[in-house]
Amino acid sequence: MRVDDDIWAVRYDREASRYHQALERHRAGLVKTLDFTLSPLFLGQLKNLHQVALVSFKAETVAGLEVDGYNFADVVGRARACAEARFVDGAREAVVVEGGGAWQWEEEFQLLRDEIWSIIVQLRRDEAKKVVDAIEVRDKQSNK
Amino acid sequence: MESPASRTLSTWLLHILFASVAMVLRTLIDIVAFLFVLLLKFITPAPVAARAAAPMHHVTSLELNIVITLQTPQHSTGSGSPSTGSTPARVGTPTVTATLRYPESPTRHSAEEQPPRMLGRIRSFLATNASTRARRRDELAVHATPPLAVLERHIVAVREDIARIEDMEEAREMGLEGAGEEAVADEGAVARADTDEPGHHLDLPTQQELLAQFRRSVEAGAVIEELGEVMRTWRSQALCSCLCCTLCVRESR
Numbered sequence: 001m002r003v004d005d006d007i008w009a010v011r012y013d014r015e016a017s018r019y020h021q022a023l024e025r026h027r028a029g030l031v032k033t034l035d036f037t038l039s040p041l042f043l044g045q046l047k048n049l050h051q052v053a054l055v056s057f058k059a060e061t062v063a064g065l066e067v068d069g070y071n072f073a074d075v076v077g078r079a080r081a082c083a084e085a086r087f088v089d090g091a092r093e094a095v096v097v098e099g100g101g102a103w104q105w106e107e108e109f110q111l112l113r114d115e116i117w118s119i120i121v122q123l124r125r126d127e128a129k130k131v132v133d134a135i136e137v138r139d140k141q142s143n144k
Numbered sequence: 145m146e147s148p149a150s151r152t153l154s155t156w157l158l159h160i161l162f163a164s165v166a167m168v169l170r171t172l173i174d175i176v177a178f179l180f181v182l183l184l185k186f187i188t189p190a191p192v193a194a195r196a197a198a199p200m201h202h203v204t205s206l207e208l209n210i211v212i213t214l215q216t217p218q219h220s221t222g223s224g225s226p227s228t229g230s231t232p233a234r235v236g237t238p239t240v241t242a243t244l245r246y247p248e249s250p251t252r253h254s255a256e257e258q259p260p261r262m263l264g265r266i267r268s269f270l271a272t273n274a275s276t277r278a279r280r281r282d283e284l285a286v287h288a289t290p291p292l293a294v295l296e297r298h299i300v301a302v303r304e305d306i307a308r309i310e311d312m313e314e315a316r317e318m319g320l321e322g323a324g325e326e327a328v329a330d331e332g333a334v335a336r337a338d339t340d341e342p343g344h345h346l347d348l349p350t351q352q353e354l355l356a357q358f359r360r361s362v363e364a365g366a367v368i369e370e371l372g373e374v375m376r377t378w379r380s381q382a383l384c385s386c387l388c389c390t391l392c393v394r395e396s397r
Contacts, residue, residue, distance in 0.1 A: 027383065
């Protein structure tokens with residue numbers, strides 16, 4: 001009777017899969033359309049998060065550098081961590097389907113990190129120039 | 145040493161023994177043959193009832209049959225010769241046609257002719273079938289496979305969808321009671337679901353308005369809090385409405 005059971009199981013699966021395949025096909029088309037509808041919102045949200053993270057990084061860095069006795073590495077590192085955390089939290093929250101091909105935010109995150117790094121390089125250059133100028137001014141004052 | 149007389153006696157007794165054994169074997173063979181013939185006669189179908197069109201004497205045997213048909217002159221084929229032993233015709237000059245027929249297979253007529261035998265066969269068949277079914281049922285009970293075991297994973301998903309459908313229906317009823325709007329027809333919802341235009345899967349007007357508003361906000365550069373939760377809710381509701389409409393249309397058919 002094991003053979004009969006297998007035969008009936010195969011027949012049952014085949015008869016049921018006929019309807020199941022139609023439903024799955026219908027749902028797959030609907031899911032595709034829904035993703036097509038919602039993915040612009042997701043991409044726009046990522047872009048806005050990118051901009052907001054950059055703006056917040058810049059603002060926090062500038063605010064930290066205006067405080068007397070600041071540590072450049074601490075200020076920049078803290079601002080960078082906050083900006084990246086904000087972006088990651090927002091991006092993870094905006095993902096509709098985990099692991100979906102249309103809901104990837106890692107590439108945008110890498111772009112954000114590259115831009116933040118370029119800003120950090122620029123800030124470091126400005127900071128080095130500022131330190132050199134301060135040393136030169138101090139030297140001039142000491143020479144006088 | 146044995147005497148010649150005793151040797152002759154033993155030979156004679158041996159001859160008698162062989163003869164008796166041969167007779168017994170012959171008798172057994174005859175009995176078996178008789179039983180076989182009886183069995184064949186039992187299995188041989190009964191002759192078909194005479195057709196109403198023409199009187200017919202139907203002889204059935206294991207070999208070819210000889211059918212003597214009495215025909216009227218206007219229907220005679222003239223292929224036979226007058227028979228001395230045939231019954232006199234009722235109309236016109238009788239013509240006898242001798243045809244050879246094979247024994248006919250058991251048909252509905254023969255089944256109708258001998259109901260006790262057919263009833264016996266049917267009863268034996270049913271008894272055999274019932275015993276087979278009972279044995280199969282017992283074996284199936286031993287190796288029972290739940291009928292829904294194959295679709296268990298699909299049924300879980302369908303149950304989740306049905307639960308979402310119920311929640312969505314309750315929410316829709318509450319929303320419609322507040323707004324005083326009519327319910328969306330199932331066919332219309334299916335037609336919208338079949339179209340590929342984006343945004344038409346969100347049935348509720350409030351959702352479409354919210355979608356347009358969110359799109360404008362995103363395009364303006366604003367970060368919307370809890371946007372993922374809202375989009376997930378929209379997506380699940382749209383999928384549930386699609387499944388609900390599909391089920392409704394299928395039930396209405």
